[in-house]
Amino acid sequence: MLAYIDKIKEISNRLLKEGKVDMVIGFRKGTVPMMNEPCFVKTPEDVDNFVWDSNCGINLANYLTNRKEKIGIVAKGCDSRNIVTHVIENKIKRDQLVIIGVPCKGMIDRHKIEAMFETEIQDVIEADDKIIVKGQGLEKTLNKKDVLQDNCALCIHRNPVIHDELVGDPVEEQKDLDRYEDVRKIEFMSPEEKWRYFDDLLSTCIRCYACRNACPLCYCPTCFVDESRPQWVGKSQDPIDTRTFHFLRAYHCAGRCTDCGACERACPMGIKVRTFTRKLEKDCLELFDWEAGLTLEERPPLDTYRPDDPDDFIK
Amino acid sequence: MGIEPGRLHFSWISSAEANKFVDVVNEITAAVKALGPNENFLKTEARVA
Numbered sequence: 048m049l050a051y052i053d054k055i056k057e058i059s060n061r062l063l064k065e066g067k068v069d070m071v072i073g074f075r076k077g078t079v080p081m082m083n084e085p086c087f088v089k090t091p092e093d094v095d096n097f098v099w100d101s102n103c104g105i106n107l108a109n110y111l112t113n114r115k116e117k118i119g120i121v122a123k124g125c126d127s128r129n130i131v132t133h134v135i136e137n138k139i140k141r142d143q144l145v146i147i148g149v150p151c152k153g154m155i156d157r158h159k160i161e162a163m164f165e166t167e168i169q170d171v172i173e174a175d176d177k178i179i180v181k182g183q184g185l186e187k188t189l190n191k192k193d194v195l196q197d198n199c200a201l202c203i204h205r206n207p208v209i210h211d212e213l214v215g216d217p218v219e220e221q222k223d224l225d226r227y228e229d230v231r232k233i234e235f236m237s238p239e240e241k242w243r244y245f246d247d248l249l250s251t252c253i254r255c256y257a258c259r260n261a262c263p264l265c266y267c268p269t270c271f272v273d274e275s276r277p278q279w280v281g282k283s284q285d286p287i288d289t290r291t292f293h294f295l296r297a298y299h300c301a302g303r304c305t306d307c308g309a310c311e312r313a314c315p316m317g318i319k320v321r322t323f324t325r326k327l328e329k330d331c332l333e334l335f336d337w338e339a340g341l342t343l344e345e346r347p348p349l350d351t352y353r354p355d356d357p358d359d360f361i362k
Numbered sequence: 363m364g365i366e367p368g369r370l371h372f373s374w375i376s377s378a379e380a381n382k383f384v385d386v387v388n389e390i391t392a393a394v395k396a397l398g399p400n401e402n403f404l405k406t407e408a409r410v411a
């Protein structure tokens with residue numbers, strides 16, 4: 048981790064000094080534990096603000112939308128895939144970017160860790176594969192692999208798929224994972240069971256839209272939930288309005304979602320919002336052999352037509 | 363997402379296939395009528411004007 052930080056600082060410093068970029072987007076230490084914040088650095092003097100650890104789960108591609116500057120951006124595997132998606136969708140140009148790739152070993156799940164302790168967590172320190180949690184009268188060491196974000200435990204693209212610089216040697220990718228066990232469980236349910244399952248899942252949603260705001264895919268100038276003429280969906284917390292919001296948002300992410308987990312991480316209520324996007328991710332893989340954000344060369348399934356596209360559902 | 367089977371239908375009909383269009387619409391309205399009102403999508407909480 049420390050080696051990564053030095054390298055991020057060194058590369059950023061060089062890029063800014065040589066005038067290759069106007070700013071570098073990375074992470075700085077957050078004001079509360081386990082919540083590092085995005086950080087925009089514009090002068091070489093400020094690169095010392097940059098940090099790197101397992102609390103950098105925010106997806107930085109979210110900060111690229113429609114920018115005009117030349118930008119250096121720190122990118123994990125998933126961020127790099129969302130950068131590819133942004134380029135494909137004309138939200139940023141490839142030649143505006145210097146991508147500083149970070150081979151990633153997963154981010155830790157703040158919800159999981161917070162739920163383990165009654166006391167407030169004041170500090171979280173990392174040493175190799177251990178996580179040390181500290182608070183009033185509390186000091187406990189956890190294994191990082193036990194507290195990974197769910198999406199990171201299932202991630203098979205930890206190395207950046209595109210990059211101009213790399214801050215360390217590529218890490219070994221996880222193999223032979225059964226990535227969709229949970230999705231299959233829901234697929235096997237009857238319609239009534241599904242209805243109840245999702246009612247339950249969303250019962251605590253406060254419609255704060257943190258999940259949407261954290262997602263790099265959600266860049267519409269006016270989101271359908273904010274539109275009032277016409278008003279597509281009710282703005283209340285009635286379960287049906289909440290459900291409509293979640294299902295529609297998920298569909299807007301179909302074939303684009305990289306399972307970066309930023310949405311789930313952002314949710315103040317700890318709702319597993321990836322449940323929706325993962326079903327679509329699975330369908331895209333099975334029906335179109337598609338994983339989002341892996342290449343600049345191919346168009347995503349929802350904006351191409353192939354004569355052999357599956358169409359069994361059409362009469 | 364738990365929508366009852368039979369409530370959602372997909373069909374591909376060319377603008378030249380008037381008869382198919384009529385048939386499909388009749389079929390779908392019959393199927394959906396048989397299912398009755400879509401209670402799932404009714405709001406349950408108090409409505410504001």
Ligand code: SF4
Pocket residue numbers: 104123124125126151152153154198199200202203204205206306307308
């Ligand atoms: S999804 Fe993959 S690349 Fe992204 S933070 Fe998790 S392990 Fe890293």
Ligand code: SF4
Pocket residue numbers: 106261262263264300303304305306307308309310311321324
């Ligand atoms: S929907 Fe969630 S997991 Fe998918 S790209 Fe957006 S933030 Fe990442």
Ligand code: SF4
Pocket residue numbers: 251252253254255256257258259313314315316317318320
């Ligand atoms: S972040 Fe959580 S509580 Fe907020 S709208 Fe999304 S799911 Fe609901």
